[in-house]
Amino acid sequence: MRPSEAKAIGDILARMDRNEISPFLNLGSSTAAFRSTQKPHIDRYIFRPLAERGIQGRHADIKADEGVDIVGDIYDPATMKRIHEVAPKLVLCCNMFEHVTDREALARRLDEMLAPGGHLLVTVPYSYPIHYDPIDTYFRPSPDELTALFPNFTTVEAGIWPDTTYLHDLLAERGPGGTLKHMARSAAKLPMIWRGMHWWKGHFHRYLWLFRPYKVTAVLLRKG
Template sequence: MLEVEARWLRARLAELGDEELTPLLNLGSSDLEFRTVVQPWIDREVFAPLRARGTTVVHSDLKALPGVDIAADALGEEGLARLQAVGARALLCCNMLEHVTDRAALARRCAALVPSGGVLIVTVPHSYPYHPDPIDTYYRPDPQDMSRELFPELRCIRAEVVDGPTYAPELLRRPWLLVRDLRNWPGLKDSPSGTAGSRLRWLFRPYRVSCAVLRRE
């Protein structure tokens, strides 16, 4: 998750009332170390403000690791049942849709977890290098198209592309990464777009994220 993306999420969550947020289900949460150490802005910008509000947050991921409250596969019936038992009023699905082979199926499961009046917040890369975890289908949608195609039963109340930094500041901080980037140039063989793997293509153009807030009426 980009830091600018985390700040966008903080702003959108701040616009919701307490009764709209609790409990909040964070799908594809990763573990506590990732949220607080590897990408500390996730906890600082998104979850620390929610804790301060007294919001109940349930973190869910495939792997049972520290900081994961429910280890479950949302695409499986047992996993879906466990997630439905949370009774979430709001859901986060951030940077998951590009990492699954059947994003339509994942979208249907996410929508199934949204109750009447509930909110789903989705983010996915719009312009970003190939990054398998464990795969990357190179799904890079426009947020309006994503909302319309994957979540037709939900009303999109906000959709926008958020600009992040370029690769240049990171390369200045860690210049040794240039060796990796030159090795990958002109691209990774297993990248769906051929030349998408090299971050040098984002040296002077920003990373961008498609973000959407959807509600079930």
Template sequence: MEAAGVEIVHSDLKAADGVDVAGDVREREVAKALRVRGFRCVLCANLLEHVRDPAALAAACEEIVAPGGLILATVPSSYPYHADPIDTGYRPTPEALAALFARSTPLIAEEVSGGSYADRIRASGGTVVGEAARTVLAGLVAFARPKSFRARLDRWRWYRRPYKVSLVLVQVRS
């Protein structure tokens, strides 16, 4: 997209390489720094399950994008626990995700299916026995990294079950 002349701005809670605007978009000064850029589109990809108040973040996105602009949001609807640094367990249907954007009109609300944990193991060149062994070993040191162990253990519930993602495209009303 950048090669086509589209400006892409990366925002994250913390400063890092590749982050253009660092800070919480729900804070007035950070939201203003983003809003003045006149965005016509905001991408909120697999983030809402990592915040305690997804509705507040959705409202902040609506404030950042200009009226008539678009917000593309994705959130796992069927996916294992994955702390970064938290996973609130928020797994909305596409309709529930669209409803978060109270000042917007839904244009698309769909659920997209992907592979399973078994597919992921095969794609990485691993084996079920190897993954099971790593899970057992992680269990031996679970006291040191409980979130990591919980995430590894939870993946097994998706061994054959497909990962799913809720996807919405909404247009911010004037």
């Protein structure tokens, strides 16, 4: 999740009444260290403000680690039982749909997590390079394509959020000199297609966004 995406999600949640979103479920949460140290903007813009409002929630992921409250596969009935015990009023599903082969199955599971009146906030890249985790199906939907996966929901908000460019990120992280060195090293690796297309695309596809902005599709839906 990018900083502008986290901030936009935080802004949406700030406009919602606490009774509409407490308790929440953060699906595909990763670890506490990921949310607060590796990607500190996630905690800063989303979860810290929720905690300050007294909003309760659970973090769910397939991997067991600190900060994961519900560990398991959502296609396992035992995992779904634990989610139903939380009875979330809001489910966050951010940047997951591009990493699954059966989008309809994931959408049905999200539907099953919520009672009528519950809210679902989903984000998916709209214009973004390949990023394997462990796969990337290159699903880059418009808001209409994303909401079509959820026939039992009505749209509250939907849009495409612009972000920075790859060049902007390089300059912010490395400065002008470091950026030039990084790009020179990348250019030297350009012929290394023998390492496999998976590696090659993962390394070079981002350069298509050197000057054009990343974009994220986001929808806030209400069930029933």
